[in-house]
Each structure stands twice: as structure tokens, then as C-alpha cells.
Amino acid sequence: MTCAVLITPLVDVVPKIENCDYIGVDAGALKIIDQGFPIKMAVGDFDSLSEEDFKRITCPIERHPIMKDETDSELAIRLCKDYDTIYLYGAMQGRIDHTIANIRLVMYRFQNVVLIDEHQKISVMNVGVHEIDDSYHHISFYPIQEGVLSLSGFLYPLDKRRIHIEEIYTTSNSLTGKKGIVRVDEGSFLCVQSNWR
Structure with a gap:
């Protein structure tokens, strides 16, 4: 790479x-x-x-x-x-x-x-499976286009949830352990990670 x-x-x-x-x-x-x-x-x-x-x-x-x-x-x-x-x-x-x-x-x-x-990191997550570690305390996901998102190992898990472009309830999640798994089945998401309190 x-x-x-x-x-x-x-x-x-x-x-x-x-x-x-x-x-x-x-x-x-x-x-x-x-x-x-x-x-x-x-x-x-x-x-x-x-x-x-x-x-x-x-x-x-x-x-x-x-x-x-x-x-x-x-x-x-x-x-x-x-x-x-x-x-x-x-x-x-x-x-x-x-x-x-x-x-x-x-x-x-x-x-x-x-x-x-x-203190912060912003990246794009496209269709696929992504692993996130506990380097950042707050983790948010914002749809770039309407998509389907699953989160495991998070305080607020999701299972194939369809997220519409205007929704923001996926703000300020966090991991329950050392790692979390993000699965994007449709669309793409902006992943915002932050250590600001």
C-alpha cells in the first residue's frame, strides 16, 4: 500500500x-x-x-x-x-x-x-466489512447516500438498519470493547471518530 x-x-x-x-x-x-x-x-x-x-x-x-x-x-x-x-x-x-x-x-x-x-479522524466507509479499534472514544456515522448499516461491538448496535440521508441518530456511538465491526451493505458512510469530550 x-x-x-x-x-x-x-x-x-x-x-x-x-x-x-x-x-x-x-x-x-x-x-x-x-x-x-x-x-x-x-x-x-x-x-x-x-x-x-x-x-x-x-x-x-x-x-x-x-x-x-x-x-x-x-x-x-x-x-x-x-x-x-x-x-x-x-x-x-x-x-x-x-x-x-x-x-x-x-x-x-x-x-x-x-x-x-x-483528536479526530474522518474517513469514508463503502460497501464491505470494516474493523474499528478503540483509538477514539466517540464514533459517528453519516450517510453520504442512503445506505444499510450494521454495527457490532458498539454501545448502540445496529442490524442491517437502513439509514436515510437526512438522519443523524447515528451520532456519538462508542465501542464496548477493544474492537468493533462495521458492515455496510448498501451506500456509503462518513465515519467520524473523535476524542473530544
């Missing part, structure tokens, strides 16, 4: 993930460099960097104009089309419009992207 780790400017501590390529999103490139990780590429408009800081980025750079239709995160994700899994760090912090945009990218366009930060 190939893996890319995208670091945005909002990341304070760059996580160490083995056997992954690090890619800087805009000023996130300096976070990777300053914390001593190898950087494969940087992409963005770099509008928040001085020319002096921009010159510190010595890896290959794909620079875009400030006025554009895509966010810097979307441009970086597009560059990673050959990776099996893409971790986007810092995608749920800062401006709410950017957070919503990042969630929509995962829901509707790039379902191999995982949004992640110190």
Missing part, C-alpha cells in the same frame, strides 16, 4: 508515519522541513509566505496563482492520485468553510483521503 501524508499550515506537530511520502500544502511545507522530515513535494499558492521563507523550500514545488477555483488542499490531493491512502493533516482546524470543503472532498471526490488531526 502506498501512502501520502499531506501537511497543511495549521499542523503544529508533524506526525511520524512510516513508509509514507510527506507533501507540504502551502506553508505546511515549512512545518515538514522545520521538524526534520523528508519532503517529497510542496504545492499551493504560498501567499502566506515571505520570499525568504519560500526560498527555504528546496523540494520540487508546484506553485499556483492566488486566484483559482481549487483550494490548496484539493490541488495537493490531485497530485496524489497514484497513492492508495492519503492522510490530510490540519484539515479540520481554522476556518469552518475550509473544514466543510475538505469534508466534501472526502465525501464526493476523493474517498481514499483520511482527514486527521490530534
Whole structure:
């Protein structure tokens, strides 16, 4: 499995993930460099960097104009089309419009992207069986399209329950043990895991 780790400017501590390529999103490139990780590429408009800081980025750079239709995160994700899994760090912090945009990218366009930060993780679960461990206390499921969901090993189990697009009662579940099993028989779901209390 190939893996890319995208670091945005909002990341304070760059996580160490083995056997992954690090890619800087805009000023996130300096976070990777300053914390001593190898950087494969940087992409963005770099509008928040001085020319002096921009010159510190010595890896290959794909620079875009400030006025554009895509966010810097979307441009970086597009560059990673050959990776099996893409971790986007810092995608749920800062401006709410950017957070919503990042969630929509995962829901509707790039379902191999995982949004992640110190306390939260958002990913897509398509038809199939998925295992969840107890790394996160709160686990929620939101239908991207109407679907059928089963949960075992959860405080609130489900057995082939049809979930309509507007329903939110699958918010804030938790595991009863170390692992839980999620089965998606139809549709797809946004899985939101959180350690916020």
C-alpha cells in the first residue's frame, strides 16, 4: 500500500508515519522541513509566505496563482492520485468553510483521503466489512447516500438498519470493547471518530 501524508499550515506537530511520502500544502511545507522530515513535494499558492521563507523550500514545488477555483488542499490531493491512502493533516482546524470543503472532498471526490488531526479522524466507509479499534472514544456515522448499516461491538448496535440521508441518530456511538465491526451493505458512510469530550 502506498501512502501520502499531506501537511497543511495549521499542523503544529508533524506526525511520524512510516513508509509514507510527506507533501507540504502551502506553508505546511515549512512545518515538514522545520521538524526534520523528508519532503517529497510542496504545492499551493504560498501567499502566506515571505520570499525568504519560500526560498527555504528546496523540494520540487508546484506553485499556483492566488486566484483559482481549487483550494490548496484539493490541488495537493490531485497530485496524489497514484497513492492508495492519503492522510490530510490540519484539515479540520481554522476556518469552518475550509473544514466543510475538505469534508466534501472526502465525501464526493476523493474517498481514499483520511482527514486527521490530534483528536479526530474522518474517513469514508463503502460497501464491505470494516474493523474499528478503540483509538477514539466517540464514533459517528453519516450517510453520504442512503445506505444499510450494521454495527457490532458498539454501545448502540445496529442490524442491517437502513439509514436515510437526512438522519443523524447515528451520532456519538462508542465501542464496548477493544474492537468493533462495521458492515455496510448498501451506500456509503462518513465515519467520524473523535476524542473530544
